[in-house]
Every structure is written in C-alpha cells, then in structure tokens.
Amino acid sequence: MTIQELAEGRIDFKGQKTADDIVRVVLITSTFLSFVVGFAFSSLMITMSMFALCTVALSLVVLPPWPMFNHHPVIWLSAQGHSQK
Amino acid sequence: MHSIYARVNGISALWSTCVMVLLGAVALSSFLFNANPKGNLDIVSLKVFHSRTRRYPFRNEEIGFVKFNLSADFTPLFNWNTKQLFVYLEAEYTNAQGVNNTVVVWDRIVRRKEDATIDIVQKDKYRLRDLSGSFSNVLPAQYSLKYNVMPYVGVLSYGEAARTAEPIDFPDARDSVS
Numbered sequence: 001m002t003i004q005e006l007a008e009g010r011i012d013f014k015g016q017k018t019a020d021d022i023v024r025v026v027l028i029t030s031t032f033l034s035f036v037v038g039f040a041f042s043s044l045m046i047t048m049s050m051f052a053l054c055t056v057a058l059s060l061v062v063l064p065p066w067p068m069f070n071h072h073p074v075i076w077l078s079a080q081g082h083s084q085k
Numbered sequence: 086m087h088s089i090y091a092r093v094n095g096i097s098a099l100w101s102t103c104v105m106v107l108l109g110a111v112a113l114s115s116f117l118f119n120a121n122p123k124g125n126l127d128i129v130s131l132k133v134f135h136s137r138t139r140r141y142p143f144r145n146e147e148i149g150f151v152k153f154n155l156s157a158d159f160t161p162l163f164n165w166n167t168k169q170l171f172v173y174l175e176a177e178y179t180n181a182q183g184v185n186n187t188v189v190v191w192d193r194i195v196r197r198k199e200d201a202t203i204d205i206v207q208k209d210k211y212r213l214r215d216l217s218g219s220f221s222n223v224l225p226a227q228y229s230l231k232y233n234v235m236p237y238v239g240v241l242s243y244g245e246a247a248r249t250a251e252p253i254d255f256p257d258a259r260d261s262v263s
Contacts, residue, residue, distance in 0.1 A: 009089040016086035023096050031103040035110050042165035044111065044237055051107060055100060063092050 015069025019062045026061075030054035111166055112239030118164040124157020126174070126230045126247035129206065133220050133258040147220050147258045149213030151176070151190050152206070155230060157246045159201040162234055170195040171233040172203065172246075178226035178255075180215050188213060190228070225252030 011019065030051055038047025086092050129152040138144045159170055173192035179185050190209040195201050215223065230247040 007089070009092075010087055019086050019092060020095065023092075023099060027096070027099050027103050031107050035107060039114065039165065044165055047107070047111070051104075055096075059096065062096065063089055065089070 009063070009065035011065050011069035012072050012074060014072040015065075019069060022062055023058065026054065026058045030058075108238050112236070115164065115166040115236050115239050115242075120161035120164075121244065122157060122159050122161050122232075122246055124155065124203075124230060124247040126157075126228060126249055127154040128152070128228055128249055128253050129154050131253055131256060133256055134261045135258050136261060138218070144218065146214060146218035149220060149255065151209045151213060151228075153191070153209075153228070154206045155247070156204040157202075157230060159195060159203065159232060159246070160198055162232065163198040163201060166236045166239060168235045168237045170201065171235065173231055173233075174209075175229050175231055176213060176226045177229065179224045180217060181219070181222040182217060186215070220255040220258065223255050225254045227252050 034047045034050040034054065037050060038044060086095055130150075131152075132150045133147050134150070136146060136148045138146045153174065155174065157172075159172065162170060171192065171194055174190045176188045176190050177186070178188075188211075190211055190213065191207065192210065193203070195203075213220075228249045229245055231243065231245050234242045234244075236242075
C-alpha cells in the first residue's frame with residue numbers, strides 16, 4: 001500500500017453509499033436528541049457537548065477507510081481481444 | 086465520499102446545517118419561557134444640590150441624588166438560554182425645554198441565578214444631571230425598574246419590573262453642605 005493510498009483512504013461504491021447514509025442519520029438524530037436532552041436538563045452545556053461528542057464519534061466511524069466499507073470491490077472484466085487491435 | 090477529503094467535506098456540509106438548525110431551535114425555545122417578574126420600588130429621598138460642572142470651569146449645574154428602596158426577584162427569568170441580566174433603574178422626566186429624558190440612575194449585572202433576588206436600600210450609582218443644568222421648572226419624574234435579558238443564543242428581550250406609584254417632584258436646589 002502506497003502512502004498516497006493511505007492518505008486518500010478510498011472506499012468502494014457500496015461503502016460510499018453506506019457512509020453517506022450513516023452521516024445523514026447520525027447528524028440529524030444527534031441534533032434532535034441533543035436539543036431534547038439539553039432542554040430536559042435545561043443546560044446548553046449538555047446540548048453542545050453531546051452534539052460535539054456525536055460529531056467526533058461519527059468522524060471516527062466514517063472517515064477512515066474501514067474494511068466494512070470495502071466489502072464490495074469493483075470487479076473489472078479481464079482484458080480481451082488484445083491481440084485483435 | 087470516495088476519499089477521506091470528500092468524506093470530510095460531506096460531513097461538514099451537513100454538520101453546519103445541523104448547527105444552524107440547533108442554534109435556531111435554541112433561540113426560538115426562549116420564547117417558550119415568558120416570565121414576567123414584578124417587584125417593588127420606592128424612592129426614599131431625592132435631593133438636588135448646586136454644584137460646579139466638571140467640564141466647564143465657570144458654569145454651575147444642579148445635581149440630583151436619589152435614594153431608593155428596591156426589591157425584586159428575577160430568578161424566573163433564568164432559563165437554559167439565559168446568560169445574564171442587566172437590571173437598571175431609570176428616571177423619566179420632561180425637562181424645562183419640553184424634552185423627554187430617560188436617565189439610568191442605578192444598574193446591576195446579574196450573572197447567576199443565586200444572585201437574582203435583589204433587595205436593597207441604596208443611593209444612585211450615577212448622579213442625575215440635566216443638559217440644561219437645572220432642575221427648576223422640570224416636571225415630576227417617574228422612576229422605573231427595568232431589565233434586559235441577554236441569552237446565549239437569540240434576541241435580547243426587555244421588560245419592566247416595577248414603577249413608582251406616582252411621579253416625584255424635584256425639590257428646590259440647596260447649597261452643598263460640604
């Protein structure tokens with residue numbers, strides 16, 4: 001694995017779809033939940049720290065190219081008719 | 086979403102929208118709390134003295150000294166979105182030229198809920214001075230205790246907690262004792 005591959009952290013197409021779904025669901029629910037919990041405890045500190053923690057956790061799950069995002073690699077057709085050209 | 090940078094971009098785009106929605110919801114939530122605290126305000130004494138102006142050496146002016154008795158409980162104003170309160174005592178009068186004036190005589194910043202109960206007998210923090218230099222021919226003044234709620238997120242709101250029952254006359258100016 002080259003340094004460029006490590007830095008890019010590519011994932012396959014299905015993995016991209018999964019990552020996108022996770023981001024959407026987690027960010028929207030954490031916004032809603034942190035508001036409700038902060039309101040219940042009447043503390044803006046709880047709201048903001050809960051939202052920040054959710055964001056950090058989400059980044060840890062989604063940003064690195066974990067193996068679960070690379071279960072469906074693209075299988076290319078083998079090169080054929082090379083000699084015909 | 087294919088590379089780390091694309092994922093950072095994708096997360097931060099939705100994240101910023103979520104933060105704006107969250108802050109907007111917090112700002113709107115303070116409209117759910119409509120506390121309207123009331124207190125008592127009595128003017129104990131009002132004295133007017135002749136004095137020299139500070140800035141102009143050969144001009145005289147009159148200075149009003151207010152002593153007041155004030156009790157109010159502002160704790161209901163503290164909700165989850167209240168950062169601090171600005172409480173102030175205002176004198177409202179129409180001067181001899183017919184101009185309406187509101188002058189802040191005393192103020193206090195309340196930062197904690199524990200300090201929000203105010204019960205004091207005190208003299209003014211800021212003297213009463215009129216631009217014309219005199220309080221003769223001035224109509225009686227009303228005094229009111231007002232507050233300004235400063236939230237963490239959202240709009241400032243203002244309110245009035247107490248007001249003197251009837252306007253109070255400015256007495257004739259006397260010569261300074263000291």
